[in-house]
Amino acid sequence: MSSIRDLDWEDVKTFAEVAGARTVRSAAKSLGVHHSTVSRRIERLEENTGVRLFDRRPEGYALTEAGEDLVAVARSFADELNEVERQIAGRDNVLTGKISATMSEPIASIAFGPRLVEFTERYPGLDLEIIVTHDFLDVARREADVAIRMDNNPPQSLVGKRVFQYHSTIYATPAYLDTHDLINNPDDGRWIGWDDADGLYPGWTQDTEFARVPAWGAFLDLRLQLSAAKAGLGLAMLPCFIADREEKLVRATDRKPFPSRDVWILTHSDLRRTARVRAFMEFAEQVLRSHKKEFIGDLEGLHQKKPHRERV
DSSP: OOOGGGHHHHHHHHHHHHHHHHHHHHHEEETTOOHHHHHHHHHHHHHHHHHHOEEEEETTTEEHHHHHHHHHHHHHHHHHHHHHHHHHHHTOOOOOOEEEEOOHHIIIIIOOOOOHHHHHHHHHEEEEEEESSSSSOOOOTSSSSSEEEEEESSOOEEEEEEEEEEEEEEOOOOHHHHHHHHTGGGGOOOOOOOGGGSSSSSSGTTTSTTTSSOOOOOOOOHHHHHHHHHOOOOOOEHHHHHHTTTTOEEOOOOSSEEEEEEHHHHTTTTTTTTTTHHHHHOOOHHHHTHHHHHTTTTTTOOOOOOOOOOOO
């Protein structure tokens, strides 16, 4: 059996990825390699350690007792390696190289897409990667250098700046509001639901004038809710910076939009002094602040849409 120091780190890293993903194909996709490469690395690691690390089951790979022992060591070593890489990267004061940022699709397309030309002109030596995802990528593990998050409780391991809170309100199509008496006959309408665990009358609807309108369905994706609302499915609680741009939707209430979540620009403490990270974070703040009125629900500068009042 080989010493842990003699093992190929790529094999160990692949093993840790499979342990988390439970399938070879998922691990391969995450690592950006072919699934046969993942299988070969696992087989080589088992051969070098002299033990079986996984039970191959129809539902996925399950760690053996020996695998449990090794994965703890592998993850500990990965954390130490990531820390060293961050510290090395933090000493870089040259505005060249690659920088990656993670953010949700609406923020990427609405706020950042139109400004990318400006970024390239300002920093021609930087190669920017924007990772569009709703998942919280781990900046501490160098899955991204900078994270733009809509979160009231960002991880304490990250540092950065709270820019502002984005606001939300209620939207529907004019036709839906005209054909449903949501005040006097609330059962005739529906909210587009987020989570079926919320029940018929979710807490997030109870401070609105439509508290007795039942919720239907479970659609966690904002773009899916937006699409459903535009098709006339029902009332939707949506961020103003997304829904106010839609010609097919109007605000279903004349109440002011309410604060939803904080918008943060975050990085790891070891990277905050890196020139390229500072450059992107400063650029990101400028981009976000230029869209502040849209994020807080101010209609100035957008097509003016008066709130639709329900029949009484």
